[in-house]
Amino acid sequence: MERTQSILRVVRSHYIISLDNDSIGSTTWRPILEIFTQLSDSEIAQIEKKPDAVLKKILTESNNTNSIKTIVARARENARGVQNHITKELWEAVNSMYHLTNKPHLNQKLSGPEALEVVDQLMQQSVLYAGIADITMPRGIGWDFMKLGKYLERSMETVVITDKQCQLFEYDMQQERDLTQWRFLLMSLAGYEVYLKTYRTFKHNNDILHQMLLNEDYPHSVIFSLTRISRYLRDVIKDNESNEKLALMRTFGRLYSKVKYMDPERLGVMDSQAFFKELRNELLVFHNQLEKVFFSY
Amino acid sequence: MAAKTEHFLKDYTYKANNWDEMYDSKAVRKQYSSVFANLQQLDTDSLLSKHNIASELFMNQGITFTVYDNDEGIERIFPFDIIPRIITGTEWQRIEQGIAQRLKALNLFLKDIYNEQQIIQDQIIPASLIASCPHYKREVFGIKVPYDIYVHISGIDLIRGSDGQFYVLEDNLRTPSGVSYMLENREVTKRIFPDMLASNNVRRISHYPVLLHEILLELASTQVSNPRVVLLTPGIYNSAYYEHSFLARQMGIDLVEGRDLVVDNHKVYMKTTKGLEQVHVIYRRLDDEYLDPLIFMKNSVLGVPGLIGAYRKGNIAIVNALGNGVADDKAVYAYVPEMIKYYLNEDPILQNVPTYQLSNPDAMHHVLKNYQNMVIKNTNQSGGYGMVMGNTISEKEWLKAKVIIENNPRNYIAQPIVQLSTVPCFINGKIAPRHVDLRPYALYGPRGIKLVPGGLTRVALKEGSLVVNSSQGGGSKDTWIVDE
Numbered sequence: 001m002e003r004t005q006s007i008l009r010v011v012r013s014h015y016i017i018s019l020d021n022d023s024i025g026s027t028t029w030r031p032i033l034e035i036f037t038q039l040s041d042s043e044i045a046q047i048e049k050k051p052d053a054v055l056k057k058i059l060t061e062s063n064n065t066n067s068i069k070t071i072v073a074r075a076r077e078n079a080r081g082v083q084n085h086i087t088k089e090l091w092e093a094v095n096s097m098y099h100l101t102n103k104p105h106l107n108q109k110l111s112g113p114e115a116l117e118v119v120d121q122l123m124q125q126s127v128l129y130a131g132i133a134d135i136t137m138p139r140g141i142g143w144d145f146m147k148l149g150k151y152l153e154r155s156m157e158t159v160v161i162t163d164k165q166c167q168l169f170e171y172d173m174q175q176e177r178d179l180t181q182w183r184f185l186l187m188s189l190a191g192y193e194v195y196l197k198t199y200r201t202f203k204h205n206n207d208i209l210h211q212m213l214l215n216e217d218y219p220h221s222v223i224f225s226l227t228r229i230s231r232y233l234r235d236v237i238k239d240n241e242s243n244e245k246l247a248l249m250r251t252f253g254r255l256y257s258k259v260k261y262m263d264p265e266r267l268g269v270m271d272s273q274a275f276f277k278e279l280r281n282e283l284l285v286f287h288n289q290l291e292k293v294f295f296s297y
Numbered sequence: 298m299a300a301k302t303e304h305f306l307k308d309y310t311y312k313a314n315n316w317d318e319m320y321d322s323k324a325v326r327k328q329y330s331s332v333f334a335n336l337q338q339l340d341t342d343s344l345l346s347k348h349n350i351a352s353e354l355f356m357n358q359g360i361t362f363t364v365y366d367n368d369e370g371i372e373r374i375f376p377f378d379i380i381p382r383i384i385t386g387t388e389w390q391r392i393e394q395g396i397a398q399r400l401k402a403l404n405l406f407l408k409d410i411y412n413e414q415q416i417i418q419d420q421i422i423p424a425s426l427i428a429s430c431p432h433y434k435r436e437v438f439g440i441k442v443p444y445d446i447y448v449h450i451s452g453i454d455l456i457r458g459s460d461g462q463f464y465v466l467e468d469n470l471r472t473p474s475g476v477s478y479m480l481e482n483r484e485v486t487k488r489i490f491p492d493m494l495a496s497n498n499v500r501r502i503s504h505y506p507v508l509l510h511e512i513l514l515e516l517a518s519t520q521v522s523n524p525r526v527v528l529l530t531p532g533i534y535n536s537a538y539y540e541h542s543f544l545a546r547q548m549g550i551d552l553v554e555g556r557d558l559v560v561d562n563h564k565v566y567m568k569t570t571k572g573l574e575q576v577h578v579i580y581r582r583l584d585d586e587y588l589d590p591l592i593f594m595k596n597s598v599l600g601v602p603g604l605i606g607a608y609r610k611g612n613i614a615i616v617n618a619l620g621n622g623v624a625d626d627k628a629v630y631a632y633v634p635e636m637i638k639y640y641l642n643e644d645p646i647l648q649n650v651p652t653y654q655l656s657n658p659d660a661m662h663h664v665l666k667n668y669q670n671m672v673i674k675n676t677n678q679s680g681g682y683g684m685v686m687g688n689t690i691s692e693k694e695w696l697k698a699k700v701i702i703e704n705n706p707r708n709y710i711a712q713p714i715v716q717l718s719t720v721p722c723f724i725n726g727k728i729a730p731r732h733v734d735l736r737p738y739a740l741y742g743p744r745g746i747k748l749v750p751g752g753l754t755r756v757a758l759k760e761g762s763l764v765v766n767s768s769q770g771g772g773s774k775d776t777w778i779v780d781e
Binding site for chain 1: 347484487488492504507524525546549550
């Protein structure tokens, strides 16, 4: 469900920015398709300039394993399987979102001027889910695992979307960019207002990377998510007796330290492509180990 | 099923002596052809539905004002017309050059008038005109402002005459408002006409807050690496408060009232939970008179005592500079073409509307004789207040107004009534022409003058009316600058 929110926010931001003439990379939906689909280059080329086709692919297509429709259907199946561990209200929130994504006229609306209305509707439902979970779910092991998944997913999203933005700049962080060129990333990760309030220099490249990676008050920064993971990991691991738990903690410790103790002054000059790749791989390794310790033993 | 707008052209009737921006006598103008074709695909119900969506969006975002009826507050939105107004890139280029030229001259005038006053010594502008201007502030004479920039933010009101040319109607150099409507109108258009917007190659305006923020930061002392900028508002009861909060949020700066600031040792500080923090730049949305009770209105509780002292010492930059009102006085307006010639040695790119100074007996005589073809304006008022429209005023009202004007001629100017251009508007389920003006917003910073391509188009929603002010029942619409 965290991914649902992320996709919807990215799609909404891109859709709005794409209506502004001469915005960087906004005339094509290629970056979004590369992040959220497994389409080949030629398949992307066919639809990258057709917003309605892209929206259908990302929001409602059953064949896309990363579409909102597929993700919500899977979340519903999961929720059905653990109904005794989640509250009735939470189940209903997931279920109603599922029915919303299956409404017969959704695709038709995505082809016209009501497209943004559909995205907004889905976003509202997704935010409602987050609020209901927070208000009704008892704190305990179930909650801890939900949060672990949520922050793992969120840190990965931040890494992937930031990496994509840097890729659009050909990883050239030496050339200072106008703030409007970073708008897509900041808006997609709900960070535009935070950025304006926090950073007051013109060194946008460095400051934005700082916000995405190291700003402890920004809920989408990698360090914010890793700090939360650390807390929930400690809670879930304390009663676990498996041999792999020490290896899991070491993997997480390395990952956490890598971000926590990186030199903020070097953000603009580091090899960002290599750094994001490493971070992504280490998050995947941690995820796999986590799954092995708790679910696949 | 509602009727298709196939009668669109048939029903659309405009006056022959008017410049209609969509339609000339032969056909739809090229820049409107795509929008026109789009509108033809829609029926009245679709347009009504878009109108309702737009109203709902304004309401949800809180872009409203409150009217009171039986002690109950009712939230109303400022009227927005859904059909965009279109200006070509070529026309815009001329507007941009004309406004930049005008602002350069007006800025040099302000620097001159608060320092050497060479323009008076050279008898280009009469000293008596400046001396009698209530917005000329002797208290700021000789104060050096950063980069010699006085007019950081301006809104220049333009109208389009029956010859299709743009004319300057008014300069707004103090605290021009309306820019939030320009930005919000575009956001609403993105929601109701996304395809039309995307297919028309419309220039973007969304970077306005970024440009403004950059200029505000650049005005801080160069020795400060992390300057603090605040927006000073009179408070929540001010009619433009929505705009103040909107701009503060868009720039990520603090929105403060006078009571949030304090001056100590000629430096300005903001009260925060962490203690006092120095402020380097104030974007004030407060009139000069209220800014500092030690200097101006003694009973002002909206300002900050000691602020002008800090300003004089160069410890704070205030945007716009104080005393700008002397340059946008309606009587001084008539001298702007001479200013352009005097300071820049250039001919004005944008012309003024012919203006009669009623302090001149000959001009007064002419205006009184021909008042039915004139609009008479109070030089110290804005928003359409104190304005006499000669073509609509009753005999009784005119006799009353005439006495007031004759008793204080310096306070009045007159201009021939210009038939503002018309644009298509969706009103009461029909598409009909309405008169409009245009207020583009210019930003003047250390790196030059920048205009976001567009502006606020204000519409006189009443049929035949030429009064576009929102306080007089006017509305607004999105303005597109399209590249052919």
